[in-house]
Amino acid sequence: MRVVSLVPSLTEAVAATLPGGVVVGATDWCTHPAGLDAARIGGTKNPDVAAVVALRPDLVVANEEENRAPDLAALRAAGIEVLVTEVRTLPQAMGELDRVLRACGAPSRPRWLDEAEAAWAALPxxxxxxxxxxxxxxxxxxxxxxxxxxxxxxxxxxxxxxxxxxxxxxxxxxxxxxxxxxxxxxxxxxxxxxxxxxxxxxxxxxxxxxxxxxxxxxxxxxxxxxxxxxxxxxxxxxxxxxx
CATH class of the missing domain: 3.40.50.1980 (Nitrogenase molybdenum iron protein domain)
Structure with missing residues (x-):
């Protein structure tokens, strides 16, 4: 599986869950995890579409708030599958993270996602x-x-x-x-x-x-x-x- 992430949050989530090498492209703002070995393809608002296409990803993960619709449309026009998330609440984030990770090849929910859900549920x-x-x-x-x-x-x-x-x-x-x-x-x-x-x-x-x-x-x-x-x-x- 080859994934390009256009969202720092999703880059960290995918890289923390799946084997090294799955994330082949990330934005200049994707600072976690440290030392991520992935091609840099520009910013969230101005990705280099040609560079993304050249990486031959199986999937590009994006967000309706972070990324611009014309860039995502250009990627789809180039024949690339694009998964767009919407995250406006904590429960929505949990569900979208599970959806993204499964789309990227994760066989099950990662432990960190269960821990995050538990941490917020236990908040007094x-x-x-x-x-x-x-x-x-x-x-x-x-x-x-x-x-x-x-x-x-x-x-x-x-x-x-x-x-x-x-x-x-x-x-x-x-x-x-x-x-x-x-x-x-x-x-x-x-x-x-x-x-x-x-x-x-x-x-x-x-x-x-x-x-x-x-x-x-x-x-x-x-x-x-x-x-x-x-x-x-x-x-x-x-x-x-x-x-």
Missing amino acids: PPARRARAVIPIWRRPWMVVGRDTFAGDLLARLGVDNVYADHAERYPRVPLDELDAVEKDLVVLPDEPYRFTADDGPEAFTAPSALVSGRHLTWYGPSLAQAPEVLGRELRELGELGER
Whole structure:
């Protein structure tokens, strides 16, 4: 089986489950697992379609949010099978991961997927709930809006997204509005924009929690550690109390 992955989460999931050599192509943003031996075929939004075709994959795995429809159409036109995932909630992620891995040749569910499901199922109710703004970009400022995987994970940890009912999934919102809207904290992941202690918190008067973008936005093996990692990062801010 020869697989090209256009999604970092799926690259890690397939490489962690199937023998080395199955993933023959991956994007420049596919940083896990470290040392992955696969051809790099560009970004998630601008893959080199000709390079993907030249790799002669049996399957290309993609995502309706991460990848552009014209690129996927071009791959299909070249005779390549493309599997497109939709991941907007944790249960949906679990189901889509199982579907992708089976399509890539996995004989059964991997242990890490069972462990991830168990870790989230065992999560106790939060001691309290907090309202948060969740920026994912600046210049311009963009935040997590409605119907998103990151929003669903945070809600399970007791953090309610202020913009969960916005008409857009990733709206652009002026900074003055973000700072003025009623909230308890600002959640700043380190991807897709790399917010740091010196780049992000200074823009807000509310307390800011710097969190792992991989554990907040990736659906793969990192899901098994995500409740602990994100919970610890949020508790360090002191906004959600003790579990």
